[in-house]
Amino acid sequence: AGSMRVVLGDQCARDLASLRDLDPARDTVLMMEVQAECTYVPHHPQKIVLFLSAMRHFARALSARGVRVDYIRLDDPANTQSFTGEVQRAARRHRPVRIVATHPGEWRVLQGMEGWQDATGVPVEIREDTRFFCPLPRFRAWAARRKQYRMEFFYREMRRETGLLMEGDDPVGGQWNYDAENRAALPKGLVPPAPLRFAPDDITREVIALVAERFGAHFGDVAGFAWPVTAKEARAALDDFIRQRLPSFGGYQDAMAVGQPTLFHALIAPSLNIGLLDPMEACRAAEDAWRAGRAPLNAVEGFVRQILGWREYVRGLYWHLMPGYAAENALGADRPLPAFYWGAATSMRCIEQAVAQTRFLAYAHHIQRLMVTGNFALLAGLAPAEVNAWYLAVYADAVEWVELPNTHGMAIHADGGVMASKPYAASGAYINRMSDYCVGCAHDPKQATGPRACPFNALYWDFIARHAERFATNPRMAMPLRSLAKMDPRKRAALRAEAARFLATLDA
Ligand code: DLZ
Ligand code: SF4
Structure with a gap:
């Protein structure tokens, strides 16, 4: 018997560590589509299509090179629908002398992987993921x-x-x-x-139908899927970017x-x-x-x-x-995620634009993520666990190793400043300067109170006031703290009342 080489959904790389020194005559590659990975957060349907279609294309490419691939499909009736369950079943089928895996991209998955040896009685080797520059x-x-x-x-x-x-x-x-x-x-x-957009081929169309049927209730449109699903398409997308x-x-x-x-x-x-x-x-x-x-x-x-x-x-x-990082909540934020993150109507045009494109593309660029949806979450004090789960679910590129630090650390400062020496808090003026969102918005970025006030303004000052003590020793926060201290107490009170009124209108 040979070894069993495990390849996870985010590991569709030809020179993957766990495929090194593979012996096609004796070894088997195991790839698993499982329900647990499709639902631990309610992933955007396009994200699920991306992972599953890339996996199917990658398995096909391996087979074409003469590699034996044991590919477990989501709708296989025998599928236990979890990584550990499928590794156990596969170990019984192939009786490998060892299991070789590549370090996964999520803590949760690593924990499971570390239990595979006990679950199967087969030695498990977890290799460094050499796709990164820095071991x-x-x-x-x-x-x-x-x-x-x-x-x-x-x-x-x-x-x-x-x-x-x-x-x-x-x-x-x-x-x-x-x-x-x-x-x-x-x-x-x-x-x-x-x-460039990549029209779905037969494999992708089949996956789209499967995902629409099983995960159609998740936030996000599956129609319009146009992401690269093979190395060749990804290279074409890169070349197009470099040129255009x-x-x-x-x-x-x-x-x-x-x-x-x-x-x-x-x-x-x-x-x-x-x-x-x-x-x-x-x-x-x-x-x-x-x-x-x-x-x-x-x-x-x-x-x-x-x-x-x-x-x-x-x-x-x-x-x-990790694992302590995800549990931190330095600013004591505990507000539930408002329904407009999942597409409910909002009068804030910047949020509406960022969420709408997230729905139809499973994509928003970094400033939208950091300074619109992220900034709002920071200012409004949304609960980090809910914010992190949202970002992990809705973006096609979101694997926890990249999503968590960017959200938890950079956007909402839940780590208390481990990553960023100051919170990326901004009022409506920043969004107005960097976009044309405010032009057609029901709110006015220049007003902080009153019926047309931009919510980001009162929320910004309320945020600074709420955390004044914590930020008092941070030289990079000296400016806003000084402005707040110099502010007419009546104006300060009016801003805080405005923020409280607005926050009371948010429904989860
Ligand atoms: C995100 C995802 C989804 C939706 N489905 C699968 C799957 O069916 N099989 C799989 O191997 N991986 C999937 N993934 C990726 C995992 O959730 C997780 O992000 C990676 O395994 C981390 O290395
Ligand atoms: Fe967003 Fe305020 Fe500008 Fe409206 S006015 S788009 S809410 S920043």
């Missing part, structure tokens, strides 16, 4: 040497190590970071080139516009996170575009920083800080 032990060593985990320093080490955008020991262009050039609003009338949108990606990275759900963004996170696209390949393609004079450095550096810096950093932190 977890290396990140832990980096983090152990520091009191504060600053992405920027980690990122510079990764640049030096990989040689990406380096000229010897120096960053190309003489600067590590060009973010200051990346904050323009979208000029009126500028329409970004539409991203990368040159303008930098400047408009933080912009938001009505009816422009994707702007100049790459839309490659779902492909990267499930293994269809190699992070180094993406970074090299962008670097090549710069070296060939086809894209400016601020855009290319910003893109590389997201992948080589930010993505690796949040993954390292997740595994360094």
